[in-house]
Structures are given as structure tokens and as C-alpha cells.
Amino acid sequence: MIWSISWKNVWRNKIRSLVVIVAFTFGIFGGVYMVAVFVGMIDSRVKMAIGNEASHIQVHHPSYLDNNEPKYTIDDYQKYVSQIEKLPEVKGVSPRIKILGMASTSGNASGVMINGVDVDREKQVTGIAESMVEGGGSFFGEDGRKPIVIGEKLAKILKLTYYKITSEDLDRLSEKKKMHVDLPLLDSLRDKQFRSEADFEKALTGLLGKSEAEKFAFHIKAAAIKYRLKRRIVLSFQSLDGNIAYDAFRVVGIYKTGNSAFDGLNLFVRMSDIAPVASMQSNQVNQMAILLSSVEYDDQVAEQVMEIMPGMDVQTWDEIMPEAGMYASAMDFYLFVFMIIILLALGFGIVNTMLMAVLERIKELGMLMAIGMNKKRVFSMIML
Amino acid sequence: MKVIEIENLEKIYNESEIKVHAIRGIDLSFEQGEFAAIVGPSGSGKTTLLNLLGGLDNPSTGKITIGGVDISSLKSSELINFRLSNIGFVFQAYNLIPVLTAKENVEFVMHLQGKPKTERDARTKELLESVGLGDRLNSRPSKLSGGQQQRVAVARALASKPKFVLADEPTANLDTEATENLLDIMERLNREENITFIFATHDARVMKKARRVITIEDGRVLSDITK
Numbered sequence: 001m002i003w004s005i006s007w008k009n010v011w012r013n014k015i016r017s018l019v020v021i022v023a024f025t026f027g028i029f030g031g032v033y034m035v036a037v038f039v040g041m042i043d044s045r046v047k048m049a050i051g052n053e054a055s056h057i058q059v060h061h062p063s064y065l066d067n068n069e070p071k072y073t074i075d076d077y078q079k080y081v082s083q084i085e086k087l088p089e090v091k092g093v094s095p096r097i098k099i100l101g102m103a104s105t106s107g108n109a110s111g112v113m114i115n116g117v118d119v120d121r122e123k124q125v126t127g128i129a130e131s132m133v134e135g136g137g138s139f140f141g142e143d144g145r146k147p148i149v150i151g152e153k154l155a156k157i158l159k160l161t162y163y164k165i166t167s168e169d170l171d172r173l174s175e176k177k178k179m180h181v182d183l184p185l186l187d188s189l190r191d192k193q194f195r196s197e198a199d200f201e202k203a204l205t206g207l208l209g210k211s212e213a214e215k216f217a218f219h220i221k222a223a224a225i226k227y228r229l230k231r232r233i234v235l236s237f238q239s240l241d242g243n244i245a246y247d248a249f250r251v252v253g254i255y256k257t258g259n260s261a262f263d264g265l266n267l268f269v270r271m272s273d274i275a276p277v278a279s280m281q282s283n284q285v286n287q288m289a290i291l292l293s294s295v296e297y298d299d300q301v302a303e304q305v306m307e308i309m310p311g312m313d314v315q316t317w318d319e320i321m322p323e324a325g326m327y328a329s330a331m332d333f334y335l336f337v338f339m340i341i342i343l344l345a346l347g348f349g350i351v352n353t354m355l356m357a358v359l360e361r362i363k364e365l366g367m368l369m370a371i372g373m374n375k376k377r378v379f380s381m382i383m384l
Numbered sequence: 385m386k387v388i389e390i391e392n393l394e395k396i397y398n399e400s401e402i403k404v405h406a407i408r409g410i411d412l413s414f415e416q417g418e419f420a421a422i423v424g425p426s427g428s429g430k431t432t433l434l435n436l437l438g439g440l441d442n443p444s445t446g447k448i449t450i451g452g453v454d455i456s457s458l459k460s461s462e463l464i465n466f467r468l469s470n471i472g473f474v475f476q477a478y479n480l481i482p483v484l485t486a487k488e489n490v491e492f493v494m495h496l497q498g499k500p501k502t503e504r505d506a507r508t509k510e511l512l513e514s515v516g517l518g519d520r521l522n523s524r525p526s527k528l529s530g531g532q533q534q535r536v537a538v539a540r541a542l543a544s545k546p547k548f549v550l551a552d553e554p555t556a557n558l559d560t561e562a563t564e565n566l567l568d569i570m571e572r573l574n575r576e577e578n579i580t581f582i583f584a585t586h587d588a589r590v591m592k593k594a595r596r597v598i599t600i601e602d603g604r605v606l607s608d609i610t611k
Contacts, residue, residue, distance in 0.1 A: 001488075001491075001492060001495045004488075005481065005483060005484065008483035008484070009483055012482070012483055363477075363479070364479065364481065364482075367473075367475065367479040368481075369464065370438065370440055370467065370473050371467070371468070371472075371473055371492075371493055371496075371540070372464055372465070372467050372468025372469075372493060372496050372497075372544070373464070373496055374461060374464045374465075375460075375461075375464075377496070
């Protein structure tokens with residue numbers, strides 16, 4: 001009967017109860033929604049950083065990270081790879097030669113991080129192979145002599161991109177729902193080639209006017225950008241014997257991750273192509289990147305890797321990218337504070353309502369106690 | 385047989401700067417089956433005396449013994465259980481639970497006592513029929529007249545089969561017809577079931593019906609007349 005009275009009491013003042021219920025529902029829903037959005041954001045950023053950049057665990061020679069000097073190598077890496085691959089939590093291991101160097105084309109030059117990779121293993125560990133841009137070739141899909149895969153940002157720096165609107169591009173743009181631009185205007189640009197992004201933007205502004213050009217430039221540029229595949233890039237760097245080494249590679253693929261700084265710096269070549277140029281033995285690498293089946297195993301597997309590779313520097317993703325780890329933990333803290341604030345606000349609202357419900361029924365509660373209802377039951381009735 | 389014995393009862397309120405001497409040394413006793421009215425002007429101490437008798441307030445000095453139990457020595461939780469089994473209350477403003485029907489209001493006390501449903505149903509029906517509300521079992525208080533609500537309150541007071549019923553100004557909000565009706569019902573229950581009724585009132589109609597009239601003034605008993 002206490003339940004029955006409590007339920008009936010809830011509906012004694014319908015509007016008040018509904019306001020509280022709606023406020024509570026919206027408060028909780030809003031809180032959970034915000035937490036879900038932020039957790040999803042952090043999760044996606046961390047996953048992307050792990051999948052494309054850092055992996056869950058990286059192993060280096062203890063001195064390598066001081067100056068990224070390639071002479072600090074992991075020797076007989078094949079032996080370690082086969083042992084680490086046997087760990088059940090490990091999804092893939094990618095050995096890499098990592099050398100800081102310079103990439104030059106006829107158009108420009110830029111400082112780069114050369115990643116010499118075992119292509120098949122690299123595909124197991126990073127998502128670069130799935131991040132190839134449209135019309136940008138593939139991740140070592142073609143067998144060519146000394147292929148190289150670079151980021152879109154680096155391609156722009158090295159002038160390996162140009163802008164040209166083709167009939168197919170115009171068709172694709174017309175299919176885009178939000179492209180309310182006068183497409184026939186763009187016809188005058190059809191098949192015209194622009195060497196730089198700035199020139200193309202200038203031509204767009206001239207045609208569409210400033211505001212329209214600003215509004216739609218992103219989509220038009222994305223459709224018009226073309227890549228100069230098979231162009232030659234010369235890589236120069238200091239080899240292990242201390243000499244400056246050069247070699248030429250041909251562009252076979254352009255990738256684009258969500259991190260343009262990464263795309264502007266990192267290029268990929270086959271390990272077997274770069275090792276002889278760098279005077280490295282076939283059993284030497286500078287880095288081993290390990291991808292796990294889940295981030296929760298990172299510390300556990302790191303310890304096991306330390307046992308397999310004693311004396312090597314083993315780092316987990318949050319040590320490699322402290323900013324991402326800090327971002328995740330700071331966001332966790334903010335979300336906690338955020339939820340506390342929401343719950344406190346809701347709590348005060350509920351307490352206020354209950355206080356009103358008690359104070360306005362004080363006579364009735366007194367009567368209930370007079371006729372024999374004990375304090376515990378009165379309390380239960382109010383709380384229910 | 386004496387149901388209630390009051391010895392040298394005093395009640396002083398210290399809530400404000402001025403002490404209020406509400407009850408000043410009252411000695412009284414009530415027999416089983418009495419139909420008594422405590423009368424007196426406003427502020428004479430009628431309600432205070434009734435509250436003390438019902439264990440709703442504690443005396444400053446003195447002793448109240450009900451059925452051999454000194455209620456001033458009981459703890460708060462024991463007092464609640466004692467009231468539940470021994471005392472029925474009828475209030476001036478009826479004080480029914482507005483969200484419950486007449487039947488549920490009467491049944492509620494028996495529910496608190498832990499009585500089984502079959503017993504509760506039978507007693508509720510019997511009581512509401514005896515107060516003339518057998519056809520209004522499922523009506524909520526807001527759908528009943530003042531007199532009907534007070535009759536539900538009487539049925540509720542009797543539901544726990546108490547030793548006595550304390551009624552504080554039960555007819556104050558009722559018209560003549562409803563008052564007569566209510567008093568007739570209570571008198572019949574008093575005679576037929578030998579239930580003790582003690583009223584605090586200054587309603588002449590109640591005084592007329594009561595077989596014992598205790599007049600108090602300034603917290604003292606002025607007269608105690610059994611008709």
C-alpha cells in the first residue's frame with residue numbers, strides 16, 4: 001500500500017511531477033549524449049593516432065630517440081618479430097627503418113621522415129594502405145623500381161599536385177546535394193590545368209565571386225586536385241657509415257590521414273630498397289611498431305616485449321604521444337566534472353521538489369504518524 | 385474497568401519567552417465504554433489534554449496510564465505502535481488521505497497493523513456500512529461531503545479496534561444534520577461495541593449527547609459531571 005500511496009502522490013500535482021520528470025530525463029539524456037560525443041571524439045582521435053601513426057607499442061634502440069640517428073638499430077629483428085607475433089594479443093608487428101632526410105623534386109624540397117617498411121607487415125599495423133586518396137595510386141600496389149608513397153600534404157609541398165576540372169569531376173560535383181553552385185560557370189575551367197592551389201582558387205574566385213568561391217572551394221578543389229604519379233623524388237640522408245646517401249624513387253601512392261602534420265612529414269619506401277642505400281644490414285631496423293587487438297593490453301604486452309627484447313626501449317602509445325594520452329585523461333576528468341555538475345543540478349532540483357512535497361503535506365504526514373505510521377514508513381513513502 | 389488514568393498532569397510550553405501553563409495538575413480517569421466530552425472555552429487546554437492522552441505530546445510532569453501502560457515512559461517508536469493498536473483519532477478537518485478512496489483510507493490503518501487482506505476487506509466493509517457509507521466505498525474524499533468524510537474518519541479510527549477514540553472538535557465543520565447523523569453513529573457504536581469515545585468540543589450538540597461532561601478552564605478541571 002505504501003507503493004500505491006507513493007505512486008498516487010506522484011500524480012497529486014501532475015504538472016510539477018511532469019516538469020521534474022522531463023527535467024530529469026533531459027538532464028540525464030543531455031549528460032549521457034555529451035559524454036558519448038566526447039568519448040567518441042577522444043576514442044576516434046586516439047584510434048586514428050594509434051592506427052596511422054604510433055601503433056600501440058613501439059620498440060627502439062635506447063639511444064635512437066635522443067636524435068633519431070639511424071645508427072642505433074635493433075639487430076636480428078626477424079627473431080624478435082616471430083616471438084612477438086606469437087603473443088595472442090598482438091595483431092601485427094611492423095619493423096621499420098626510420099631515417100630523417102630530405103625529399104626533393106624538380107619543384108621543391110622538404111625535410112622528411114623516411115620509413116623503410118616491409119609492405120605486407122606495414123599493412124597489418126597501420127591504416128595508411130586504406131588512406132590512399134582518390135586518383136592517388138595505391139600503397140605499393142604496382143611493382144615498379146623503387147616505389148615511394150607520400151602524404152598529400154608533402155605532395156603539395158613537393159609540387160606533385162595540380163588542379164584540373166574534368167567532365168567526370170563536373171558530373172560528380174553535380175551529384176553532390178549541397179553543391180548549389182552554378183556548375184555551367186565552371187565549364188570555362190574544364191580541362192584547364194593549374195599548377196598551384198593559389199592559382200586555382202584565384203580562378204574560382206574570378207568565376208564565382210568571393211563568397212560563393214569561399215563556400216564551395218573545398219569541394220571543388222577536392223574534385224579538381226590531381227597527383228603527378230610516377231614522378232621522381234630524390235631522397236638524401238646520412239647513411240650509417242656517415243656519408244650522405246642519395247637515391248631516386250618514383251611516386252606510386254598518395255595517402256591522406258586526418259593529421260596533415262603527419263602527412264607532410266612521413267613517406268614510405270620498401271625496406272629492401274632503402275637498407276642498402278643507408279648501409280644497413282638486412283637484419284637491422286630502427287623501430288618495431290606493434291598493433292594489439294585492444295588498447296587495454298598495452299601495458300601487459302609492453303612488459304612481455306621487454307622480456308623478449310631486454311635492453312631495448314619499449315614505449316606504449318601514451319608515452320609515444322603524451323599529448324594524446326593527456327588529452328584522453330584530461331577529457332575523462334572534464335567529463336567527470338561535467339557529469340557531477342549535471343547530477344548536482346538535478347539533485348538540487350529533486351531535493352527542492354521533495355522539500356515542497358513534504359512541507360505542503362506536513363499536516364497530512366503528522367496525521368499519518370498520529371494514526372500509527374512510523375518514521376521509516378513515512379520516509380519510504382516520500383522517497384518512493 | 386478503568387481504561388485511562390491521569391495523575392497530576394501538567395503541560396508547560398517553553399517555546400517562546402513566556403511560559404504557557406496549558407495543563408495545571410489534572411487528575412482524571414475514564415472507564416471502558418464512556419461517551420465523554422471535554423469542554424471549555426478556546427485556550428482552556430482541551431486539545432492539549434487530548435494530545436497528551438493520545439501520546440502526540442509529552443507531559444511536563446504527571447503520568448498517563450492507558451490499559452496499565454504508562455505512555456510517558458514509552459519511546460517514540462513504541463508510542464507509534466501503541467497508538468496504532470490502542471487509540472483511534474478523529475480530527476476536526478477529517479484529515480483523510482486525499483489520494484485514497486474511502487475504503488483504502490479505512491483499510492490503511494489495518495494495513496499498518498499487518499492484517500491479512502481478507503480480514504481488512506471484511507472489516508472495512510462492515511465499518512463503512514455501519515457509518516452509512518456502504519455505497520461510497522470507492523469514492524475519494526474530494527467526492528464526499530464534510531459529514532461523509534468525517535464518517536469515513538470515524539470508521540478509520542475504529543478500524544484498528546482501539547481501546548478508545550479521541551475526537552478533537554469532530555463536528556466543528558459540519559452542519560446540524562451531519563452533526564446529528566455523526567453523533568448518532570458514534571453513540572450507537574459506543575453502545576453496541578462498548579467503544580470509549582472522548583471528545584474535545586465546545587459544540588452544545590455534542591455536550592448534549594455526552595453522558596459525562598468534563599469542563600476545564602485555564603488548564604484545570606472545573607467540573608466533572610456524569611449524567
